[in-house]
Amino acid sequence: MAKAPTVYDVADRAGVSIATVSRVLRMPDAVRPVTRDRVLDAVTALGYVPSGSARGLAERRTGVIGLYFPGFDAAEEAPTLDVLSVGAAHPFTIIHDEAAAEGTTPEEGPGSMLFLDEVLRGAELEAWKQGFVLMVGVGRNDPDRSTVRDMAGRVDGLVVLASSVPDDVLERLAVRIPVVVLSGPPRGDSYDHVTVSNTEAMTELARLVLEQSGGRAPAFLAGPADSPDGAQRWQGFSDAMAEAGIALDDVVVVRGDFTRASGRRAAEELMANGLPLALMSANDQMALGALDAFRAAGVRVPEDLLVTGFDGIDAAALSHPRLTTVRQPMIELGRAAVQVLMNRLEHPDTDPIFVRLPLEITLRESSLRRP
Amino acid sequence: MAKAPTVYDVADRAGVSIATVSRVLRMPDAVRPVTRDRVLDAVTALGYVPSGSARGLAERRTGVIGLYFPGFDAAEEAPTLDVLSVGAAHPFTIIHDEAAAEGTTPEEGPGSMLFLDEVLRGAELEAWKQGFVLMVGVGRNDPDRSTVRDMAGRVDGLVVLASSVPDDVLERLAVRIPVVVLSGPPRGDSYDHVTVSNTEAMTELARLVLEQSGGRAPAFLAGPADSPDGAQRWQGFSDAMAEAGIALDDVVVVRGDFTRASGRRAAEELMANGLPLALMSANDQMALGALDAFRAAGVRVPEDLLVTGFDGIDAAALSHPRLTTVRQPMIELGRAAVQVLMNRLEHPDTDPIFVRLPLEITLRESSLRRP
DNA sequence: GTGAAAGCGCTAACAC
DNA sequence: GTGTTAGCGCTTTCAC
Numbered sequence: 001m002a003k004a005p006t007v008y009d010v011a012d013r014a015g016v017s018i019a020t021v022s023r024v025l026r027m028p029d030a031v032r033p034v035t036r037d038r039v040l041d042a043v044t045a046l047g048y049v050p051s052g053s054a055r056g057l058a059e060r061r062t063g064v065i066g067l068y069f070p071g072f073d074a075a076e077e078a079p080t081l082d083v084l085s086v087g088a089a090h091p092f093t094i095i096h097d098e099a100a101a102e103g104t105t106p107e108e109g110p111g112s113m114l115f116l117d118e119v120l121r122g123a124e125l126e127a128w129k130q131g132f133v134l135m136v137g138v139g140r141n142d143p144d145r146s147t148v149r150d151m152a153g154r155v156d157g158l159v160v161l162a163s164s165v166p167d168d169v170l171e172r173l174a175v176r177i178p179v180v181v182l183s184g185p186p187r188g189d190s191y192d193h194v195t196v197s198n199t200e201a202m203t204e205l206a207r208l209v210l211e212q213s214g215g216r217a218p219a220f221l222a223g224p225a226d227s228p229d230g231a232q233r234w235q236g237f238s239d240a241m242a243e244a245g246i247a248l249d250d251v252v253v254v255r256g257d258f259t260r261a262s263g264r265r266a267a268e269e270l271m272a273n274g275l276p277l278a279l280m281s282a283n284d285q286m287a288l289g290a291l292d293a294f295r296a297a298g299v300r301v302p303e304d305l306l307v308t309g310f311d312g313i314d315a316a317a318l319s320h321p322r323l324t325t326v327r328q329p330m331i332e333l334g335r336a337a338v339q340v341l342m343n344r345l346e347h348p349d350t351d352p353i354f355v356r357l358p359l360e361i362t363l364r365e366s367s368l369r370r371p
Numbered sequence: 372m373a374k375a376p377t378v379y380d381v382a383d384r385a386g387v388s389i390a391t392v393s394r395v396l397r398m399p400d401a402v403r404p405v406t407r408d409r410v411l412d413a414v415t416a417l418g419y420v421p422s423g424s425a426r427g428l429a430e431r432r433t434g435v436i437g438l439y440f441p442g443f444d445a446a447e448e449a450p451t452l453d454v455l456s457v458g459a460a461h462p463f464t465i466i467h468d469e470a471a472a473e474g475t476t477p478e479e480g481p482g483s484m485l486f487l488d489e490v491l492r493g494a495e496l497e498a499w500k501q502g503f504v505l506m507v508g509v510g511r512n513d514p515d516r517s518t519v520r521d522m523a524g525r526v527d528g529l530v531v532l533a534s535s536v537p538d539d540v541l542e543r544l545a546v547r548i549p550v551v552v553l554s555g556p557p558r559g560d561s562y563d564h565v566t567v568s569n570t571e572a573m574t575e576l577a578r579l580v581l582e583q584s585g586g587r588a589p590a591f592l593a594g595p596a597d598s599p600d601g602a603q604r605w606q607g608f609s610d611a612m613a614e615a616g617i618a619l620d621d622v623v624v625v626r627g628d629f630t631r632a633s634g635r636r637a638a639e640e641l642m643a644n645g646l647p648l649a650l651m652s653a654n655d656q657m658a659l660g661a662l663d664a665f666r667a668a669g670v671r672v673p674e675d676l677l678v679t680g681f682d683g684i685d686a687a688a689l690s691h692p693r694l695t696t697v698r699q700p701m702i703e704l705g706r707a708a709v710q711v712l713m714n715r716l717e718h719p720d721t722d723p724i725f726v727r728l729p730l731e732i733t734l735r736e737s738s739l740r741r742p
Numbered sequence: 743g744t745g746a747a748a749g750c751g752c753t754a755a756c757a758c
Numbered sequence: 759g760t761g762t763t764a765g766c767g768c769t770t771t772c773a774c
Contacts, residue, residue: 153421
């Protein structure tokens with residue numbers, strides 16, 4: 001690796017001063033064409049690439065924005081891998097995956113994985129459009145090394161997902177650089193926020209279900225007690241019941257933990273105690289689990305009962321019947337967060353912004369009584 | 372946004388020199404505990420975060436590694452989104468998605484999307500383990516702005532996916548920083564490479580299929596002529612045929628373009644001309660399309676013919692029957708690429724490394740004749 | 743239109 | 759154990 005050429009090298013070779021080199025790169029029109037060409041030739045000849053560090057230091061901005069994700073425990077426990085010390089690896093391994101019962105769709109990783117991927121795509125796209133590059137970090141509970149702070153020193157602004165960063169840390173960072181909180185519940189009113197309307201969308205979905213079920217109360221498959229998303233969705237459901245004059249006491253509520261298995265268990269519990277006309281789940285995974293259990297027991301969806309989910313994961317479009325759900329506008333969330341951040345970079349002292357993106361209620365066979 | 376505090380501010384407040392501040396942060400043990408605590412107190416009090424730019428400039432390394440992806444045209448044509456100028460958006464929209472025939476799984480985005488997400492996760496994980504942070508860039512054919520070069524100036528090394536960067540650009544970058552080429556065909560022998568054994572795995576899979584079909588030649592559903600992956604897979608298939616003493620002239624080859632639709636068309640063509648005993652596809656999407664077409668026509672898989680795919684996308688585990696395929700070790704690819712990069716950073720002048728990761732041949736119902 | 747020179751915030755000798 | 763100081767590679771006045 002040859003030592004990277006600097007402005008000085010380019011200047012020498014082009015027979016100009018370093019100021020001129022800098023100008024050619026940043027305000028080409030301020031330089032006489034002949035000079036400019038000489039410089040550009042030197043640049044290509046040397047393979048010069050400006051140092052981001054030096055530029056960042058001088059400009060007092062990095063041109064980088066950070067996206068910080070919550071991590072999953074799974075990641076930390078990743079098996080060690082040491083590709084360099086492996087000898088000639090076998091070119092393939094054979095896996096017999098014939099065990100799974102057909103029709104039972106496998107549990108996916110945390111539902112939020114896909115969500116994060118899409119958000120990242122949106123964020124990268126928007127960052128690029130604005131001439132920035134993206135740095136990504138994943139939250140891990142490592143006592144003595146904090147990636148957020150690592151990142152904070154290298155970026156002009158930070159998009160932080162939900163509760164991936166503790167309150168006190170977030171507060172400290174926000175002093176130095178702008179922070180946008182993406183998704184999840186509001187975290188104080190000194191940050192910009194980008195979220196979706198969980199509550200309102202769930203209310204509307206419940207209205208639609210009530211229409212189909214002749215106004216009879218659906219059962220609710222709730223998420224874990226400590227999930228903010230789960231709470232908002234339950235709130236939306238409650239609102240719709242109130243609106244329809246249904247007492248919450250008359251509603252059957254089963255609590256799950258957002259996994260497919262817990263959805264299956266919930267469905268079995270319901271079947272044992274008498275089927276409701278509809279089951280509204282706080283997320284897709286549980287709804288899909290319930291769907292599996294219903295099918296196994298010969299309960300027909302939507303004929304015998306309606307089922308709805310929430311999140312819009314891909315698997316919801318692949319189930320039988322396909323699952324009615326509420327899709328998160330994932331790409332748009334990523335893009336919106338970056339837009340808000342850019343805005344903040346330009347107007348540091350305006351009031352915090354609170355952007356809500358619309359959710360997409362996606363009606364499919366699982367919630368539509370056929371005529 | 373208050374001006375960010377610097378070492379000088381911290382030094383002032385702690386009543387020490389900037390060198391001591393720097394030491395506390397980098398070699399805490401070289402500082403007397405009392406002094407150290409004074410400094411640390413000042414750090415927290417001021418919310419000091421070291422500037423990555425300044426540090427990078429002084430250390431001549433950034434602590435960042437770049438991951439550069441190929442882009443998809445879709446991304447560039449993304450609709451404009453301007454969240455800031457939107458008034459009070461409606462909290463939801465309703466989408467009627469009742470049209471799709473059940474059982475026909477929807478086309479996904481480019482199959483490589485998921486692949487990239489997983490690779491990114493692996494890369495981030497490994498980067499973190501090594502104390503680096505990750506910067507990501509997406510290749511887009513923008514004439515005058517090159518993200519790769521933007522990134523090159525800000526990172527210590529670059530992982531470049533397949534052919535996301537033109538040869539000449541890659542060559543120029545490699546002069547300045549180490550580059551690892553990930554996946555895809557080798558690109559000259561001056562870079563480190565991390566790939567998988569497409570050819571060998573396809574050969575083995577073909578052997579397994581031949582066993583099941585009594586040695587009768589399977590048909591081959593090829594990818595686009597210009598795809599390196601497609602070419603390698605075809606090569607692996609050919610090798611197996613040669614090995615089995617089957618002339619390639621006796622093999623029915625249909626060419627698709629890696630999309631699900633092209634798989635459907637290919638299946639229809641085959642059905643019109645007489646069914647083979649097996650169909651081996653160069654990727655999963657086409658195989659899934661074929662599966663759809665076969666089911667629609669009442670052809671039973673695996674009873675009437677065997678079908679195999681390649682890539683190991685999630686949908687392959689959700690089809691009916693579930694699809695035999697060859698899974699890319701995506702996470703591991705990401706991790707391996709970073710490991711190789713780290714190794715290069717430490718040993719700049721050793722010979723290029725060529726790492727091949729094993730593929731996972733995943734046998735499922737679609738290729739297993741039931742007893 | 744171009745050059746000289748003063749930082750930007752940090753690290754790492756080197757001196758004490 | 760701590761302070762002084764010379765860079766790191768760039769941008770940006772300010773002269774000319």
